[in-house]
Amino acid sequence: MLLPTALPVEDMVEVGRGEEAIEEEVELGREGGLEDAEETDGEVEDDEVEEDYTLQFEGDPLGFVQEGDHEGTELYQHFERLEYEALAERKRKALQQCSRNGQAKKPKKDELLGVSMEEIEEMMNFGFRRRASSAKKRGRKKGSRNKLSPEVNIKIGDATLHYASGNYSEAIPILEAAVQLAPNLPDSYFILGLIYDAMNDRKKALNFHMIAAHLSPKDVSLWKKLVAWSIEQKNFGQVRYCLSKAIAADPKDISLRFNRALLYFELGEYQKAADSCNQIVSLYPANVEARKMASKMYQKCGQLEKAIGVLEDYVNDYPFEDDISIFDQLISLNMENSSYDKAVQLIEKAKSAFGPDKELPLCLKARNAICHAHLGNMEIAKDFLQDLRIGNFEDHYDLVNEVANTFQTLGQYHYALNLYFILSRTFDNEKATLNLNIGQCYASLSERGKAIPFYYKALSKLEDDIDARITLSFLLIDEGKDDEAISLLSPLKCSSTISDVSSTFSKPWWLSEKVKMQLAKIYHSKGRLEEFVDVIFPSVQKTLIVESMNQKLKARSKKRLSKSVLLERVKLLDDQQEDNVFRGFKPVATSSDLLKANRAKKSLEKQAALGDEKNVAAPSAGMDWQCDDSNEDATKEIQDLPLPGLLKDEENQQLLLDLCKTMVSLHRYSEALEIINLLIRLPNDRVSSEKKEELQSLGAQIAYITPDPKHAFDYARNMVKKHPYSISAWNSYYEVILRFQNRFGKHLKFLHQMRVRHRDCLPPMIINGNQCTMQSMHQAAAEEYLQAYKHQPENPLINLCVGTALINLALGFRLQNKHQCVVQGFAFLYNYLSICNNKQEALYNIARAYQHVGLVTLAVLYYEKVLAIQQKDFPISKPPNQDPDAPASHKPGYCNLHMEAAFNLHLIYKKSGAVDLSRKILKSYCTP
Structure with a gap:
C-alpha cells in the first residue's frame, strides 16, 4: 500500500492541544489496562539526545493495517476539536444521568456536569491565566483525570474478551472502531499489538506497541519489550532509541x-x-x-x-571486601600508566587489609614483583621465585609468564631464565613458546651455542614463526654455519609437500618477505650471485609492478571516487525498515563513517543533477555517449604487495641496487632495465632521489651496452638535463646520437629545447653544427660554430670547427667570393694552431685543409712537420656512465698521427709521379 508523508510523532500528539490536556489524555488512556508509572522528583537527567523519528501514516491511525477499509474523520481534525468535544461529551453524559435518576442523587460539587471546579475556572479565565506571572506546577492536577466514554469502555472490554478467547478476527474491527473514537488511547494499540503478536505478525505488533509506548511514555515494561523485539530485528538504531526512552521513563x-x-x-x-x-x-x-x-x-x-x-x-x-578484583584492576592500570610507586602502595594497602593471617594472592605477588623490578629492586624477584618453588601455580601460567617476560624486557635475563625453566617443568603444552623465550634470553646473553638448540626445539612445533627462523639464521651465521642457515630458510625440496602446504595455508613461511630478503642477503654476501638473483628477482619484479599500478589507482581515487564506492557509503544512511510506521532512527556508526556517508550522498546528488542537465540538453538519439566509466575503475582494486616492506628502509633499497648490478654482471640486461625503469617511475616518497640518480647512471651503462640505442638515449638525455654544462655528459649523449643511422626526431626536439633553455651552453651548438656538417649544410654549420665562437673565442675546438666549415663552404658552387672564404677559414685554423702551441694534431689538420683545397705544396710541408714530431699518449676522458676503474682498451701510440700523415703524403707523392718516394713513406710509417 502507499503510505502518506511521514510526520513526527510529537506533532501528532500535540496538535491543537495544551500540555495539561496531553497529560490528561495520556493518564486517561492508562485506565484502560496500562498502569501509570510513578512520578519521581529530582530524577537524574539522561544525557542521551533523543533521535529524530517519523510516523509513517496520517489521517486514519489504522491506515497502515488495511488500506481503504476505514472511512471517518481524519486524525488531525480530531486533535483540533479535542478540547471542545471532551468537555461537551462529559456535560451531556452528566445531564443524561441526572434526567434518568431524577433528583434522587445530588451530584458532588466537584463532579458537577462531569467537570471539576478547577477546570471550569480554568476555561473561564483561559486568557488571563496565560498572562499570569505565577509559575506553573508540573505534573497532572488533582482531579483532572478524564474518564472514558462508556462506548469506548465497552468496545475495549469486548475486544479483550475476544482476544482472551482467541477470536482475533472479531477483536480487530472492534479495536479499530475504538481507535476512531479515542485516537490517543494507548490501550487499543496495545491490545492490537498483542493480537498481531499472537498471529505471528511481529512487524505489525511492533508498530502498534511502538504507538502505545509513545502514548504512554512512562511504561518501562513496554519499552523493554520493544528493546527485545528490536534486537531480534537487528535494528540497532531502534534499540538505542527504545533504551533511551526506557531510561527516561525509569532513570533508576x-x-x-x-x-x-x-x-x-x-x-x-x-x-x-x-x-x-x-x-x-x-x-x-x-x-x-x-x-x-x-x-x-x-x-x-x-x-x-x-x-x-x-x-x-x-x-x-x-571498606575492603574479600573480592580483590577491583584492587587487581586498579594496580594493572597504574602499571600501564607507569605509576609503579602507586601500584606498590596499593599492594601494601591490600596486604594490610588481608591481615597477617591471610597470605597475599599470587596475582598481587606477581604485580608486586613486576613493579619492584621496574623500580630496580630485585630482592622481591628473589622472594617471588622462592614462593614459586614452594607453592602451587598450575592455574596461574599467564601471571608467571608475564613476570618472566617483564624480567626479559628489563634485561634481567638470569631471573627470566629461572622462571622459564620453572614453567617448562610444569606446563608441557607451552613448551614451544617457553623454548623460544629461553633461546631469546641465551641469545641476549651472547651464549649462541646454548640458544641454538632451544630455537630448533621451538621451530619443531612453531614452523610458521618467521621471526624465530630469521633470528636462528643470524645465530647460525655468527657461528659460521652458513649452509645450515641457508637450508633453514630455503623452501621444502619435495614439490608435493609444497603444494599440499600451499593449499592448506594461505601463505607458507618460505614465501614470507622477511625470509626471502634474509636468504637473498646471505647469498649475496657469500658471492652466490645466481642463487641471489633467482631468490629475490621474481618477488621484486611482481612487487614493483603492483606498486606502480597501485600508485595510478591512488592518483585516480584522489581525483574522484567511483560511483560504486559512493553507493556503498550511502547504504549506511538508508533506512532498512521502510515499511515500518516509525523510521528515521539515527544510524549506529562512528562519526567519521557518518561524515563520509553524508559527503557521498551529496556527491551522488550533484552527479544526478548534472546527469539530468545533460539529459535535457542532449537529444534522445545521443544518449548512448553518457556511459559511466566508474564500473571499470571499480573493478580495479589496490592489490597487496608480495614484499610489502621492500621500499620502506634504506637497506632494502640498497639491496635493489645490488640486485641490478648483479644482473648486469650476469649479462641479464633486459631484466635489470625493467627493474630500474619501474623504480625510477615511483614517487620520491617511495624511492629517494639519491637512489634514483644511482639507478639512472646504472641504467645508462646498461643502455650503452644493449644494441638498441633508444634506451640509451633516454638515460643520456636525463643525464644532460641534470648536468647541462657537463662536457662528459654531452660526450655520452653525442656518442648515443651517432649510433642512430637515420635522423632521430626526439634528438632534434630535445636539442632545440636545450638551445632555448641554456643559451650560453656550447655543446648543443657544436653538436648541432656537426649534424649540419654531416648533412653537407655547411652554411648552417658555420652559423652554429660562429655563435659558439662569440662565447669562447680561445677554444681550440671551436676555431677548428669554424675553419673547416668555412673551407667546406668555399668549395661549394653558389659562393661568389670563394677565395675570401678560404682565407678566413685558414685564419681560424692558424689561430687554432697558435692556441695549441704547434701540436701535432693542429699541424695535421692544417695540412689536411691544404690538401683539401688543392694546395699540395703547403700540405707536404705541414705533413713533414707532423712526421718530425713524436707525440705522447694522453688519457681519454670517460663518459659518466662508464666505470672509471675499467682498464683502457687502446693500444700504445693511439695519440700519434704518423701513420695518417704518411698515408696522405704518399697519396700526394703518388699523384705527382714520385712513386719511389711514395713507396718509401709507406714502408717507413705504415708497415709494422
Missing part, C-alpha cells in the same frame, strides 16, 4: 543503563559506554561492577587517568 533502573552500555561496547562506541556506566556510578556509587566496566571503557578510550580515578574513589571511600 540500572539494568537498562547496563544494557545500553553493553550495546555501545558491542558497537565499538567505548566513550559512550563509559559515560553510561558513569551515570550508574553517579546514581549508585557502591556499584562495583559499574565502576569496573566504566574503568575498562575509559581504558579502551586511552583515558587512563579517568579509568584510575573511577576505581580509586571506590577504594578510598568503601
Whole structure:
C-alpha cells in the first residue's frame, strides 16, 4: 500500500492541544489496562539526545493495517476539536444521568456536569491565566483525570474478551472502531499489538506497541519489550532509541543503563559506554561492577587517568571486601600508566587489609614483583621465585609468564631464565613458546651455542614463526654455519609437500618477505650471485609492478571516487525498515563513517543533477555517449604487495641496487632495465632521489651496452638535463646520437629545447653544427660554430670547427667570393694552431685543409712537420656512465698521427709521379 508523508510523532500528539490536556489524555488512556508509572522528583537527567523519528501514516491511525477499509474523520481534525468535544461529551453524559435518576442523587460539587471546579475556572479565565506571572506546577492536577466514554469502555472490554478467547478476527474491527473514537488511547494499540503478536505478525505488533509506548511514555515494561523485539530485528538504531526512552521513563533502573552500555561496547562506541556506566556510578556509587566496566571503557578510550580515578574513589571511600578484583584492576592500570610507586602502595594497602593471617594472592605477588623490578629492586624477584618453588601455580601460567617476560624486557635475563625453566617443568603444552623465550634470553646473553638448540626445539612445533627462523639464521651465521642457515630458510625440496602446504595455508613461511630478503642477503654476501638473483628477482619484479599500478589507482581515487564506492557509503544512511510506521532512527556508526556517508550522498546528488542537465540538453538519439566509466575503475582494486616492506628502509633499497648490478654482471640486461625503469617511475616518497640518480647512471651503462640505442638515449638525455654544462655528459649523449643511422626526431626536439633553455651552453651548438656538417649544410654549420665562437673565442675546438666549415663552404658552387672564404677559414685554423702551441694534431689538420683545397705544396710541408714530431699518449676522458676503474682498451701510440700523415703524403707523392718516394713513406710509417 502507499503510505502518506511521514510526520513526527510529537506533532501528532500535540496538535491543537495544551500540555495539561496531553497529560490528561495520556493518564486517561492508562485506565484502560496500562498502569501509570510513578512520578519521581529530582530524577537524574539522561544525557542521551533523543533521535529524530517519523510516523509513517496520517489521517486514519489504522491506515497502515488495511488500506481503504476505514472511512471517518481524519486524525488531525480530531486533535483540533479535542478540547471542545471532551468537555461537551462529559456535560451531556452528566445531564443524561441526572434526567434518568431524577433528583434522587445530588451530584458532588466537584463532579458537577462531569467537570471539576478547577477546570471550569480554568476555561473561564483561559486568557488571563496565560498572562499570569505565577509559575506553573508540573505534573497532572488533582482531579483532572478524564474518564472514558462508556462506548469506548465497552468496545475495549469486548475486544479483550475476544482476544482472551482467541477470536482475533472479531477483536480487530472492534479495536479499530475504538481507535476512531479515542485516537490517543494507548490501550487499543496495545491490545492490537498483542493480537498481531499472537498471529505471528511481529512487524505489525511492533508498530502498534511502538504507538502505545509513545502514548504512554512512562511504561518501562513496554519499552523493554520493544528493546527485545528490536534486537531480534537487528535494528540497532531502534534499540538505542527504545533504551533511551526506557531510561527516561525509569532513570533508576540500572539494568537498562547496563544494557545500553553493553550495546555501545558491542558497537565499538567505548566513550559512550563509559559515560553510561558513569551515570550508574553517579546514581549508585557502591556499584562495583559499574565502576569496573566504566574503568575498562575509559581504558579502551586511552583515558587512563579517568579509568584510575573511577576505581580509586571506590577504594578510598568503601571498606575492603574479600573480592580483590577491583584492587587487581586498579594496580594493572597504574602499571600501564607507569605509576609503579602507586601500584606498590596499593599492594601494601591490600596486604594490610588481608591481615597477617591471610597470605597475599599470587596475582598481587606477581604485580608486586613486576613493579619492584621496574623500580630496580630485585630482592622481591628473589622472594617471588622462592614462593614459586614452594607453592602451587598450575592455574596461574599467564601471571608467571608475564613476570618472566617483564624480567626479559628489563634485561634481567638470569631471573627470566629461572622462571622459564620453572614453567617448562610444569606446563608441557607451552613448551614451544617457553623454548623460544629461553633461546631469546641465551641469545641476549651472547651464549649462541646454548640458544641454538632451544630455537630448533621451538621451530619443531612453531614452523610458521618467521621471526624465530630469521633470528636462528643470524645465530647460525655468527657461528659460521652458513649452509645450515641457508637450508633453514630455503623452501621444502619435495614439490608435493609444497603444494599440499600451499593449499592448506594461505601463505607458507618460505614465501614470507622477511625470509626471502634474509636468504637473498646471505647469498649475496657469500658471492652466490645466481642463487641471489633467482631468490629475490621474481618477488621484486611482481612487487614493483603492483606498486606502480597501485600508485595510478591512488592518483585516480584522489581525483574522484567511483560511483560504486559512493553507493556503498550511502547504504549506511538508508533506512532498512521502510515499511515500518516509525523510521528515521539515527544510524549506529562512528562519526567519521557518518561524515563520509553524508559527503557521498551529496556527491551522488550533484552527479544526478548534472546527469539530468545533460539529459535535457542532449537529444534522445545521443544518449548512448553518457556511459559511466566508474564500473571499470571499480573493478580495479589496490592489490597487496608480495614484499610489502621492500621500499620502506634504506637497506632494502640498497639491496635493489645490488640486485641490478648483479644482473648486469650476469649479462641479464633486459631484466635489470625493467627493474630500474619501474623504480625510477615511483614517487620520491617511495624511492629517494639519491637512489634514483644511482639507478639512472646504472641504467645508462646498461643502455650503452644493449644494441638498441633508444634506451640509451633516454638515460643520456636525463643525464644532460641534470648536468647541462657537463662536457662528459654531452660526450655520452653525442656518442648515443651517432649510433642512430637515420635522423632521430626526439634528438632534434630535445636539442632545440636545450638551445632555448641554456643559451650560453656550447655543446648543443657544436653538436648541432656537426649534424649540419654531416648533412653537407655547411652554411648552417658555420652559423652554429660562429655563435659558439662569440662565447669562447680561445677554444681550440671551436676555431677548428669554424675553419673547416668555412673551407667546406668555399668549395661549394653558389659562393661568389670563394677565395675570401678560404682565407678566413685558414685564419681560424692558424689561430687554432697558435692556441695549441704547434701540436701535432693542429699541424695535421692544417695540412689536411691544404690538401683539401688543392694546395699540395703547403700540405707536404705541414705533413713533414707532423712526421718530425713524436707525440705522447694522453688519457681519454670517460663518459659518466662508464666505470672509471675499467682498464683502457687502446693500444700504445693511439695519440700519434704518423701513420695518417704518411698515408696522405704518399697519396700526394703518388699523384705527382714520385712513386719511389711514395713507396718509401709507406714502408717507413705504415708497415709494422
